[in-house]
Amino acid sequence: MVSIRLLGPPAVEIGGEPAKPPRGRKAWALLAYLLLAERPPNRKRLAELLFGDADDPLGALRWTLAELRRALGLKEALSGDPVRTDFGEDVTVDVRVLLDQDADPAPLLELGGELLEGVHLASSLEFESWLLVARHRVAGMIEARLRQAAARLLAAGRAKDAVVYAARAVEHNPLDEGNHELLVRSLTMAGDRAAALKQVAVCEDLMRRELGVKTSPALREAATVGSDSPMLPPLSGRAAAVSQLNAGRAAIMAGAVAAGVQCLRTAVAEASRTGDAALKARAYCALGSALVHALQGRDEEGSLALHEAILHAAAAGDRSVAVTAHRELGFVEVKAGRRTAATMWLTKAAAMAETDAETAAICGVLGQNTSDQGDYRAAIGHLEESIERAARCGDHKQHAWSLSILGRVHLMRDERSQAHTVLRRSLELTEEQRWMAFLPWPTALHAEIDLRMGDVEAAADGLERAWVLACQVEDPCWEGTAARGLGLLSRNRGDHVAAFRWLGQATDSCNRLPDRYQWVHANVLDATITCALDAGDTERARPLVTTLGSLAARCDMREWVVRAHLHNARLGDRTALASARMLGAGIDNPALAALLR
Known part of the structure; x- marks a missing residue:
């Protein structure tokens, strides 16, 4: 049995006993890169990354791979081109524990220290950039x-x-x-x-x-939360639970969010008294969804309710509730930038889904997640499927929502005409449904496209409208997005004082609550840094670049990681552009590629 530890000081145990480590820090660096790579890297790439300073980079790579096989006691491992890491069941790696979301969580309590603690390669600056991102991730x-x-x-x-x-x-x-x-x-x-x-x-x-x-x-x-909590009112049975459940849903649809959530909390308590697993599943799922979407700052409580819904849905065999609860938990993880957990919940939801409406909703969140991650090709595929299915089943709100995320993808890729068309349709559907709680988002995105296309008057009208609407619904995410747009509008007009005032407002808004949408936070940071650098204000920009880089790495938002390096290059870091090119090589974004050139 071989155990590989990469968290904390790296080490290897064979048969429960410490083994002689491989010689050289680059051996550990190579092993970590191989084990954490999304797909097996080829030898040429590995040689360039780690052994570019050697007389014979490929020869140095071969020697280091042989040294790793010796240290691990695995003669047939780490072979081929690309290099494979299929070690078999007798080899455990601490970082791989993180990838299996359904595994026993107990080993997590033993994990400690940062990735490759104490390992630094001053001669391999590209690897150092990769390692910094990997440690945060x-x-x-x-x-x-x-x-x-x-x-x-x-x-x-x-x-x-x-x-x-x-x-x-x-x-x-x-x-x-x-x-x-x-x-x-x-x-x-x-x-x-x-x-x-x-x-x-x-x-x-x-x-x-x-x-x-x-x-x-x-x-x-x-x-x-306890016996004296307002979450646990007097109980009276099934009829009361159903009544409160229906009343809560109706109140939230009508915009009376606080009253609706209280009804749903009462429904949960009433359903718990009945012992009816199906009713408990429905009540917990409705409460969890309301807390996640309708009431700001309640994602933690909402997540716990959704976990309860899954347990009761499993007991009752209620597939539909299980699908919804899994999808909603995926959405919470997407907002927080926890990509692996998000993918796990959404993959499970997709495996259970049977209807167009269910699949449309799941694909929409998958598209959001992969877009946030910088995998635009995958995002477009998920979002186009969501849009098609939503249109087919008549789910106009889902249709509008997925169109808005697709429009954001085109915006990130600077595909202005496509973004304009898609966001115009999202706006039309949102207005037709009178979905006022959502309207600020596509309004602000569409206005940003107007700004890029040179229609400053239309952009100003749209952004001002988005700001007023966002403040009316008191949504920090929408407020942050609208305020960011108004900051860019002010910069376009040459008013840097107003630009920084609006961008400061955007930062305050999107960080007002703990369960912020991290992508929006990064988007605001990037705009603020760009404005500061354009104005020559390096003192304002420098700490924000550090914040953006750390946030983007931790939340696996790859384009923002690359943009943080590009900002560092503008600040005078001579190695940052090479790092940005290395980290951005796999991101399919023509606009980013132009910046990297």
């Missing part, structure tokens, strides 16, 4: 798995076990309020309210000191 994957384990244990009624995983999530990323909320909720459900309140205070002080922000109401409310 792996740290984000560990955090996501810990959160998922805690949520599943809470849904299964094992709150004390959930505390351990939630606490580790806080250790991994203490500046994420959602991690603290999950820990507070776990402590409360485990019966330790004193510890929960202490954790609330710790989080409040930390956020105030480190980020200069106040925590959301959801954090403190997480410490009140």
